Amino acid sequence: MTAPELPRAALRGPMRLLLIALAAVLSGTLPAAAAEQSAAPPPPSTGALPAAQQFAPPFGLRWGMRIADLGGLGIKIDSTSKTGNLTVVNVKEMPQAFPDTGVINMLFDRQHGLVKVRWLSTDISDDPTGTRGRAKYGELKKIVMQSRGAPSDETMVVGARLFDQEDEFYQCLAYEGCGVWSSLWDQKPSGGVLLSIEGTGAGSGYVQIDYESADWQGLAASPSAAQ
Numbered sequence: 085m086t087a088p089e090l091p092r093a094a095l096r097g098p099m100r101l102l103l104i105a106l107a108a109v110l111s112g113t114l115p116a117a118a119a120e121q122s123a124a125p126p127p128p129s130t131g132a133l134p135a136a137q138q139f140a141p142p143f144g145l146r147w148g149m150r151i152a153d154l155g156g157l158g159i160k161i162d163s164t165s166k167t168g169n170l171t172v173v174n175v176k177e178m179p180q181a182f183p184d185t186g187v188i189n190m191l192f193d194r195q196h197g198l199v200k201v202r203w204l205s206t207d208i209s210d211d212p213t214g215t216r217g218r219a220k221y222g223e224l225k226k227i228v229m230q231s232r233g234a235p236s237d238e239t240m241v242v243g244a245r246l247f248d249q250e251d252e253f254y255q256c257l258a259y260e261g262c263g264v265w266s267s268l269w270d271q272k273p274s275g276g277v278l279l280s281i282e283g284t285g286a287g288s289g290y291v292q293i294d295y296e297s298a299d300w301q302g303l304a305a306s307p308s309a310a311q
Contacts, residue, residue, distance in 0.1 A: 139232060139275050141201050143180040145190070147275070147297040148197040169194040182224065186290060191300070199300035205291040212287040214242075214253030218265070220291045221281050225267055228277055228293070235267040235279075257283030274298055 141147055144157050151173060154161065162176035175181075175188040184206045191200035208217045225235075242263035243249075247256035256263040266280035276296045283289040296304075 139271065139277075141198065141295045141297070142182075142203070142293075143178055143188075143201070145198060145201060147199065147299065150197050151192055182227070184220065193299065193303065196297075196299040196303070199297045199303065201295040203293045203295075207284070207288060207290055209288045211289075212251035212253065214265075214281070214289075217254070217281050217289055217291060221265065221279065224279055224291060224293060228267075228269060228279060232269045232271065232277060236270045237268040239264045239266055241265075252286075254281075254283030254289040255286055257281055257289060258285065259283075275300070 146153075151161075151164070151171065154173070158177075158179045159175060160177040162174045164174070165172045171192045171194075173190040173192060175190065178185070178188055181188060182203060182205075185203065186206040187202075187204040189202040190198060191202075193199045205220060208220070211217055229235075242253055242256045242265070244256075245259065245262040247259055247262050253263075257265060264280070266278060268279075269277040275298045278294045278296075280292050281289055282292050
Protein backbone atom coordinates (compact mmCIF):
# COMPACT_ATOMS: atom_id res chain seq x y z
CA MET A 85 0.00 0.00 0.00
CA THR A 86 1.66 3.19 -1.18
CA ALA A 87 -0.51 5.72 0.65
CA PRO A 88 1.37 6.83 3.79
CA GLU A 89 -0.50 10.13 4.04
CA LEU A 90 -3.94 11.55 3.35
CA PRO A 91 -3.06 13.72 0.33
CA ARG A 92 -3.78 17.43 0.30
CA ALA A 93 -6.09 16.93 -2.65
CA ALA A 94 -8.26 14.71 -0.49
CA LEU A 95 -8.75 17.60 1.92
CA ARG A 96 -10.05 19.90 -0.82
CA GLY A 97 -12.01 17.59 -3.13
CA PRO A 98 -12.38 14.27 -1.35
CA MET A 99 -13.10 10.72 -2.22
CA ARG A 100 -16.42 11.00 -0.41
CA LEU A 101 -17.78 13.71 -2.67
CA LEU A 102 -16.44 12.05 -5.81
CA LEU A 103 -17.97 8.69 -4.95
CA ILE A 104 -21.35 10.16 -4.12
CA ALA A 105 -21.42 12.32 -7.24
CA LEU A 106 -20.41 9.40 -9.42
CA ALA A 107 -23.01 7.20 -7.74
CA ALA A 108 -25.64 9.77 -8.59
CA VAL A 109 -24.67 9.69 -12.26
CA LEU A 110 -24.64 5.90 -12.45
CA SER A 111 -27.79 5.25 -10.44
CA GLY A 112 -29.86 8.27 -11.45
CA THR A 113 -30.31 9.34 -7.82
CA LEU A 114 -28.73 12.17 -5.87
CA PRO A 115 -27.91 11.23 -2.25
CA ALA A 116 -26.95 13.85 0.32
CA ALA A 117 -23.32 14.99 0.15
CA ALA A 118 -21.00 17.65 1.56
CA ALA A 119 -17.83 19.23 0.22
CA GLU A 120 -14.60 18.46 2.08
CA GLN A 121 -12.58 20.86 4.20
CA SER A 122 -9.90 23.03 2.62
CA ALA A 123 -6.92 24.49 4.42
CA ALA A 124 -8.92 27.65 5.25
CA PRO A 125 -9.47 28.43 8.95
CA PRO A 126 -12.67 26.97 10.45
CA PRO A 127 -15.60 29.13 11.53
CA PRO A 128 -15.91 29.99 15.24
CA SER A 129 -18.66 27.43 15.73
CA THR A 130 -20.20 24.67 13.62
CA GLY A 131 -23.22 24.05 15.81
CA ALA A 132 -22.31 20.37 16.02
CA LEU A 133 -23.60 18.06 18.69
CA PRO A 134 -21.44 17.54 21.79
CA ALA A 135 -19.04 14.63 21.30
CA ALA A 136 -20.96 12.50 23.80
CA GLN A 137 -24.08 12.71 21.57
CA GLN A 138 -22.33 11.79 18.32
CA PHE A 139 -21.76 8.36 16.87
CA ALA A 140 -18.35 7.31 18.14
CA PRO A 141 -15.37 6.94 15.80
CA PRO A 142 -13.69 3.50 15.54
CA PHE A 143 -10.75 1.92 17.36
CA GLY A 144 -11.46 3.42 20.79
CA LEU A 145 -10.97 6.97 19.51
CA ARG A 146 -13.06 9.97 20.62
CA TRP A 147 -14.12 12.92 18.52
CA GLY A 148 -12.41 16.03 19.78
CA MET A 149 -9.46 14.22 21.31
CA ARG A 150 -5.96 15.66 20.82
CA ILE A 151 -2.87 14.11 19.27
CA ALA A 152 -1.27 13.96 22.72
CA ASP A 153 -4.10 11.60 23.82
CA LEU A 154 -3.20 8.88 21.32
CA GLY A 155 -0.37 7.38 23.35
CA GLY A 156 -2.81 6.40 26.11
CA LEU A 157 -4.58 4.13 23.62
CA GLY A 158 -1.36 2.40 22.59
CA ILE A 159 -1.35 4.15 19.22
CA LYS A 160 2.06 4.74 17.65
CA ILE A 161 2.43 7.61 15.19
CA ASP A 162 4.38 7.11 11.97
CA SER A 163 4.39 10.73 10.75
CA THR A 164 2.43 13.98 10.78
CA SER A 165 1.92 16.81 8.32
CA LYS A 166 0.12 20.15 8.52
CA THR A 167 -2.08 22.12 6.17
CA GLY A 168 -3.54 25.29 7.65
CA ASN A 169 -5.43 24.43 10.84
CA LEU A 170 -5.39 20.73 10.01
CA THR A 171 -2.88 18.07 11.03
CA VAL A 172 -2.79 14.69 9.29
CA VAL A 173 -1.55 11.90 11.55
CA ASN A 174 -0.37 8.71 9.88
CA VAL A 175 -0.57 5.74 12.19
CA LYS A 176 2.16 3.14 12.57
CA GLU A 177 0.37 0.90 15.06
CA MET A 178 -3.21 0.86 16.43
CA PRO A 179 -4.14 -2.06 18.71
CA GLN A 180 -7.92 -1.90 18.09
CA ALA A 181 -7.78 -1.56 14.30
CA PHE A 182 -9.74 -3.85 12.00
CA PRO A 183 -8.03 -6.98 10.66
CA ASP A 184 -6.10 -6.53 7.42
CA THR A 185 -5.26 -2.90 8.13
CA GLY A 186 -3.06 -1.27 5.53
CA VAL A 187 -3.17 2.46 6.31
CA ILE A 188 -4.87 4.59 8.96
CA ASN A 189 -4.95 8.39 8.77
CA MET A 190 -6.49 10.74 11.32
CA LEU A 191 -7.34 14.37 10.72
CA PHE A 192 -7.09 16.83 13.62
CA ASP A 193 -8.44 20.37 13.53
CA ARG A 194 -6.72 22.97 15.69
CA GLN A 195 -9.99 24.01 17.32
CA HIS A 196 -12.06 20.82 17.26
CA GLY A 197 -9.44 18.09 17.72
CA LEU A 198 -10.05 14.77 15.97
CA VAL A 199 -12.62 15.27 13.21
CA LYS A 200 -11.99 12.49 10.68
CA VAL A 201 -10.56 8.96 10.48
CA ARG A 202 -9.67 7.12 7.27
CA TRP A 203 -8.97 3.37 7.21
CA LEU A 204 -7.60 1.47 4.21
CA SER A 205 -7.29 -2.29 4.01
CA THR A 206 -4.17 -4.07 2.90
CA ASP A 207 -3.85 -4.40 -0.87
CA ILE A 208 -6.12 -6.97 -2.47
CA SER A 209 -4.53 -8.69 -5.48
CA ASP A 210 -5.17 -11.63 -7.83
CA ASP A 211 -8.90 -11.04 -7.43
CA PRO A 212 -10.14 -10.23 -10.96
CA THR A 213 -13.87 -10.54 -10.27
CA GLY A 214 -13.70 -8.73 -6.91
CA THR A 215 -14.79 -11.74 -4.85
CA ARG A 216 -12.43 -11.11 -1.95
CA GLY A 217 -12.87 -7.35 -2.08
CA ARG A 218 -16.64 -7.65 -1.89
CA ALA A 219 -16.35 -10.14 0.96
CA LYS A 220 -14.18 -7.72 2.97
CA TYR A 221 -16.59 -4.91 2.12
CA GLY A 222 -19.47 -7.03 3.44
CA GLU A 223 -17.65 -7.78 6.70
CA LEU A 224 -16.99 -4.10 7.35
CA LYS A 225 -20.52 -3.12 6.39
CA LYS A 226 -21.85 -5.44 9.10
CA ILE A 227 -19.52 -3.81 11.64
CA VAL A 228 -20.72 -0.31 10.79
CA MET A 229 -24.38 -1.40 10.80
CA GLN A 230 -24.04 -2.61 14.39
CA SER A 231 -23.82 1.00 15.57
CA ARG A 232 -25.44 2.96 12.74
CA GLY A 233 -28.11 0.71 11.26
CA ALA A 234 -28.76 0.44 7.54
CA PRO A 235 -26.95 2.79 5.14
CA SER A 236 -28.76 5.96 4.13
CA ASP A 237 -27.58 5.43 0.55
CA GLU A 238 -25.95 2.53 -1.24
CA THR A 239 -24.63 2.18 -4.80
CA MET A 240 -23.13 -1.00 -6.24
CA VAL A 241 -22.73 -0.51 -9.99
CA VAL A 242 -19.96 -1.70 -12.33
CA GLY A 243 -19.55 -1.92 -16.09
CA ALA A 244 -21.18 1.38 -17.02
CA ARG A 245 -18.24 2.36 -19.25
CA LEU A 246 -15.39 0.54 -20.98
CA PHE A 247 -14.52 -2.10 -18.35
CA ASP A 248 -17.70 -4.16 -18.50
CA GLN A 249 -16.34 -7.71 -18.29
CA GLU A 250 -16.76 -9.87 -15.19
CA ASP A 251 -13.01 -10.03 -14.59
CA GLU A 252 -12.57 -6.22 -14.86
CA PHE A 253 -14.15 -5.35 -11.52
CA TYR A 254 -11.30 -3.24 -10.12
CA GLN A 255 -10.38 -1.61 -13.44
CA CYS A 256 -13.96 -0.40 -13.67
CA LEU A 257 -13.93 1.05 -10.14
CA ALA A 258 -10.68 2.85 -10.94
CA TYR A 259 -12.05 4.32 -14.20
CA GLU A 260 -14.10 7.50 -13.87
CA GLY A 261 -17.75 6.98 -14.74
CA CYS A 262 -17.51 3.19 -14.93
CA GLY A 263 -18.49 2.02 -11.45
CA VAL A 264 -19.01 2.70 -7.76
CA TRP A 265 -19.22 0.23 -4.88
CA SER A 266 -20.09 2.19 -1.76
CA SER A 267 -22.37 2.55 1.26
CA LEU A 268 -23.06 5.88 2.95
CA TRP A 269 -24.29 6.53 6.46
CA ASP A 270 -25.07 10.26 6.38
CA GLN A 271 -26.71 11.06 9.70
CA LYS A 272 -26.64 14.80 10.26
CA PRO A 273 -25.94 16.32 12.66
CA SER A 274 -24.22 13.35 14.27
CA GLY A 275 -21.56 12.55 11.67
CA GLY A 276 -21.22 10.16 8.77
CA VAL A 277 -19.41 7.12 7.39
CA LEU A 278 -18.52 6.17 3.80
CA LEU A 279 -17.48 2.60 3.00
CA SER A 280 -16.16 1.85 -0.49
CA ILE A 281 -14.08 -0.46 -2.65
CA GLU A 282 -11.32 1.28 -4.62
CA GLY A 283 -9.67 -0.16 -7.71
CA THR A 284 -5.96 0.21 -8.46
CA GLY A 285 -5.52 -2.07 -11.46
CA ALA A 286 -6.31 -5.45 -12.97
CA GLY A 287 -7.46 -7.72 -10.16
CA SER A 288 -6.27 -5.32 -7.46
CA GLY A 289 -7.69 -2.73 -5.10
CA TYR A 290 -8.54 -2.11 -1.46
CA VAL A 291 -11.45 -1.32 0.84
CA GLN A 292 -11.69 2.13 2.43
CA ILE A 293 -13.77 3.65 5.24
CA ASP A 294 -14.03 7.35 6.05
CA TYR A 295 -15.49 8.28 9.45
CA GLU A 296 -16.52 11.93 9.81
CA SER A 297 -17.49 13.76 12.98
CA ALA A 298 -20.32 16.26 13.22
CA ASP A 299 -17.68 18.98 13.55
CA TRP A 300 -16.05 17.86 10.30
CA GLN A 301 -19.36 17.90 8.47
CA GLY A 302 -20.01 21.40 9.77
CA LEU A 303 -16.56 22.57 8.71
CA ALA A 304 -16.88 20.95 5.29
CA ALA A 305 -20.25 22.59 4.67
CA SER A 306 -19.05 26.08 5.65
CA PRO A 307 -18.41 28.74 2.97
CA SER A 308 -14.68 28.68 3.72
CA ALA A 309 -14.51 25.00 2.70
CA ALA A 310 -15.17 25.93 -0.90
CA GLN A 311 -12.16 28.23 -1.12
